[in-house]
Amino acid sequence: MIEIKNLDKYFGNDKVLNNISLKIDKGEIFAMVGHSGAGKSTLLRCINGLESYEIGTLKVFDKEVKNLSTTELKSFRKDVGMIFQHFSLMQRKNVFDNIALPMQVWGFSKDEIKVKVDELLKLIDLSHKSTAYPSELSGGQKQRVAIARALTLDPQILLSDEATSALDPNTTTSILDLLKKINKELGITIIIVTHEMDVVKAVAQKAILLEHGNIIGQGEIEDLFLQPDKKMKKFLGEKEVIPEDGENIKLYFPKEIAQYSIITHMARTLNIDFNIVWGKLEKINNHVIGSLVINITASDKESVTQYLDSKNVTWEIL
Ligand SMILES: Nc1ncnc2c1ncn2[C@@H]1O[C@H](COP(=O)(O)OP(=O)(O)O)[C@@H](O)[C@H]1O
Numbered sequence: 502m503i504e505i506k507n508l509d510k511y512f513g514n515d516k517v518l519n520n521i522s523l524k525i526d527k528g529e530i531f532a533m534v535g536h537s538g539a540g541k542s543t544l545l546r547c548i549n550g551l552e553s554y555e556i557g558t559l560k561v562f563d564k565e566v567k568n569l570s571t572t573e574l575k576s577f578r579k580d581v582g583m584i585f586q587h588f589s590l591m592q593r594k595n596v597f598d599n600i601a602l603p604m605q606v607w608g609f610s611k612d613e614i615k616v617k618v619d620e621l622l623k624l625i626d627l628s629h630k631s632t633a634y635p636s637e638l639s640g641g642q643k644q645r646v647a648i649a650r651a652l653t654l655d656p657q658i659l660l661s662d663e664a665t666s667a668l669d670p671n672t673t674t675s676i677l678d679l680l681k682k683i684n685k686e687l688g689i690t691i692i693i694v695t696h697e698m699d700v701v702k703a704v705a706q707k708a709i710l711l712e713h714g715n716i717i718g719q720g721e722i723e724d725l726f727l728q729p730d731k732k733m734k735k736f737l738g739e740k741e742v743i744p745e746d747g748e749n750i751k752l753y754f755p756k757e758i759a760q761y762s763i764i765t766h767m768a769r770t771l772n773i774d775f776n777i778v779w780g781k782l783e784k785i786n787n788h789v790i791g792s793l794v795i796n797i798t799a800s801d802k803e804s805v806t807q808y809l810d811s812k813n814v815t816w817e818i819l
């Protein structure tokens with residue numbers, strides 16, 4: 502649905518995107534994550550044709566975006582909805598009229614607009630606020646209205662630029678749940694730009710990690726978090742403090758075996774002692790995965806690693 506190959510983007514002499522390649526399939530929730538200034542918004546704006554790019558190709562629906570004519574671009578944008586951090590609602594229009602706006606611009610009839618807006622109000626759970634003004638809404642409600650507005654023209658893709666960054670954690674969760682529902686029930690492909698790892702973990706299936714315009718990590722969410730490489734660890738700010746004596750082994754429990762019972766079983770079976778250095782459980786994409794660092798005496802290393810291999814547990818010596 503979206504395919505980018507070796508894309509470079511400059512602002513003047515500054516290269517802000519460097520050799521970007523990625524593929525996003527229909528129906529995915531795809532995250533672009535990185536610190537402020539990494540180039541996330543710029544990449545998103547290249548995808549919907551708001552920015553051009555100097556080198557490489559960027560195809561959406563099999564069409565090179567920078568080659569679209571003005572007329573083509575207009576209908577292309579109908580297929581690509583967008584939401585932002587600060588909602589950008591019209592303060593002087595009520596909820597119904599804010600949502601109706603894109604349809605009015607496209608000249609839909611009053612009846613068509615009413616049917617669609619009522620349907621969307623139901624989807625976002627705000628039918629009772631139809632005549633309220635933005636100033637009378639909470640941040641989460643404003644974002645819901647912005648989401649409904651982005652869906653009026655039945656887009657195939659929804660772009661979300663830091664849509665939850667101005668919201669508190671609970672409201673963020675409810676907005677992310679709404680995005681998941683939209684993805685599942687309407688089959689809309691969603692691209693989420695965020696600097697918050699928790700957002701990525703909660704909704705995305707795949708992600709790229711952007712740093713200074715470069716992709717420094719890319720893949721399925723579970724792989725990215727289950728076995729973070731050096732760059733990912735640095736990004737996550739993980740510091741591993743481990744004992745100096747013995748061997749420290751880090752175990753990864755994928756979704757199938759997310760219980761620590763395996764290590765108590767190991768201790769019993771091998772008749773060994775070990776210390777737990779640290780461990781954590783995380784919910785990623787509705788699956789619980791965990792990692793655990795244990796410290797064992799050096800002489801137990803071989804039997805422990807053999808046992809772990811026999812149980813298909815991924816491990817690494819730290
Ligand atoms: N219109 C612009 N003109 C010049 N430089 C820009 C413009 N927009 C963004 N930049 C620069 O491009 C880089 C990436 O910005 P941006 O895509 O907004 O990052 P992010 O969304 O990851 O915070 C930054 O260094 C920013 O200063």
Ligand SMILES: [Mg+2]
Pocket residue numbers: 541542543662663
């Ligand atoms: Mg940005």
